[in-house]
Amino acid sequence: MVLIVYALTHHPSSVICSSTCDLDSGAGKVSALSIHVCNRCLRYFKGHKDRVVSLCTSPVDDSFMSGSLDHSVRIWDLRVNSCQGILHLRGRPTVAYDQQGLVFAVSMEGGAIKLFDSRSYDKGPFDTFLVGGDLAEIWDIKFSNDGKSMLLTTKSNNIYVLDAYTGEKRCGFSVDASTNSTIEATFTPDGQYVVSGSGDGMLNAWGISTGGKPQGPFNIPKERRRSRLGGGFDGQAELERKVNGSV
Numbered sequence: 001m002v003l004i005v006y007a008l009t010h011h012p013s014s015v016i017c018s019s020t021c022d023l024d025s026g027a028g029k030v031s032a033l034s035i036h037v038c039n040r041c042l043r044y045f046k047g048h049k050d051r052v053v054s055l056c057t058s059p060v061d062d063s064f065m066s067g068s069l070d071h072s073v074r075i076w077d078l079r080v081n082s083c084q085g086i087l088h089l090r091g092r093p094t095v096a097y098d099q100q101g102l103v104f105a106v107s108m109e110g111g112a113i114k115l116f117d118s119r120s121y122d123k124g125p126f127d128t129f130l131v132g133g134d135l136a137e138i139w140d141i142k143f144s145n146d147g148k149s150m151l152l153t154t155k156s157n158n159i160y161v162l163d164a165y166t167g168e169k170r171c172g173f174s175v176d177a178s179t180n181s182t183i184e185a186t187f188t189p190d191g192q193y194v195v196s197g198s199g200d201g202m203l204n205a206w207g208i209s210t211g212g213k214p215q216g217p218f219n220i221p222k223e224r225r226r227s228r229l230g231g232g233f234d235g236q237a238e239l240e241r242k243v244n245g246s247v
Contacts, residue, residue: 014042017055018051018052018055018066043078043081044081045066045074045076045081045083046081047074047083047086048066048068048070048072048074049068049070050068050069050070051068051069052066052067052068053067053068053069053092053093053094054066054067054093054094054095054140055067055095056095056096056097056104057097058097058101058118059097059099059100059101060100060101061101062077062078062079063075063076063077063078063084063101063118064076064078065095065097065104066095067092067093067094067095067106068093069092071088071089071090071091071093072086072087072088072089072093073086073087073089073093073095073106074086074087075087075121085121085122087106087116087121089106089108089114090108090109091107091108091109091110091137092107092109092137092139093106093107093108094106094107094138094139094140094141095107095141096141096142096143097118097143098143098147098164099143099144099145099146099147100147101118102117102118102119103115103116103117103118104116104118104121105141105143105150106125107137107138107141107152109137110130110135111130111131111134111135111136111137111138111154112128112129112130113128113129113130113131113138113141113150113152113162113167114127114128115127115128115129127167128167129150129162129167130167131152131154131160131162131169132169134154134156134158134160136154136155136156136158137154137155138152138153138154138155139153139154139155139182139183139184140152140153140182140184140185142185142186142187143164144164144187144191145187145189145190145191146191147164148163148164148165148191149161149162149163149164149170149187149191149208150162150163150164151185151186151187151194153182153183153184153185153196155182157174157175157176157177157183157199158172158173158174159172159173159174159175159183159185159194159196160172160173161194161208170208170211171206171208171211173194173196173204173206175196175197175198175199175204176198176199176200176202177199183196183197183198183199184196184197191208192207192208192209193205193206193207193208194206194208
């Protein structure tokens with residue numbers, strides 16, 4: 001099975017991606033692709049010694065980060081091939097920028113989240129959060145649009161919402177595992193709900209301000225069914241569609 005990690009860029013015609021197909025020609029290679037010119041490769045970013053498992057682009061410039069099973073996070077600029085910075089960490093790193101591009105989060109072994117100032121990351125993390133009682137690897141991190149909350153999805157199919165300033169756990173949920181892919185959750189644009197797919201094909205939604213009160217689950221038509229939510233998926237629109245009784 002081919003595993004692909006991708007992230008959108010600020011350029012409407014290009015994406016960055018890495019897949020297990022790249023391991024034969026160069027471990028952990030990241031590619032910038034033009035999606036309007038037959039997926040033509042624009043640039044390769046080489047340096048990781050093992051598979052890339054996380055990619056995230058900065059919301060303010062052409063910087064992006066890659067996390068790899070070689071226990072490192074590399075910082076890049078889309079305009080040049082060379083690595084701009086590197087962090088050596090323990091465990092499987094997952095990376096995410098906040099919506100202002102001022103802070104980025106990196107997960108480590110034991111469920112730890114380290115926060116870095118993107119302008120001075122070489123000085124080390126300025127804070128560390130722990131999800132108490134859950135030592136599972138964190139497979140995905142997202143910040144809410146207002147920057148006040150952080151969303152974590154773990155290998156054990158648990159989903160947590162943390163206060164992005166204090167690390168306090170606001171609520172947590174569990175979903176059925178998917179046999180074909182890892183579970184991924186997302187905030188609605190207003191930051192009031194968390195929406196997640198599930199291995200049973202159901203759309204799950206929870207209200208954050210109500211302490212995680214369920215808003216579903218809802219059955220999703222097969223053509224829209226998947227366990228990973230991201231990219232162009234509008235969780236709030238999907239939630240409103242289900243609450244209002246339309247398909």
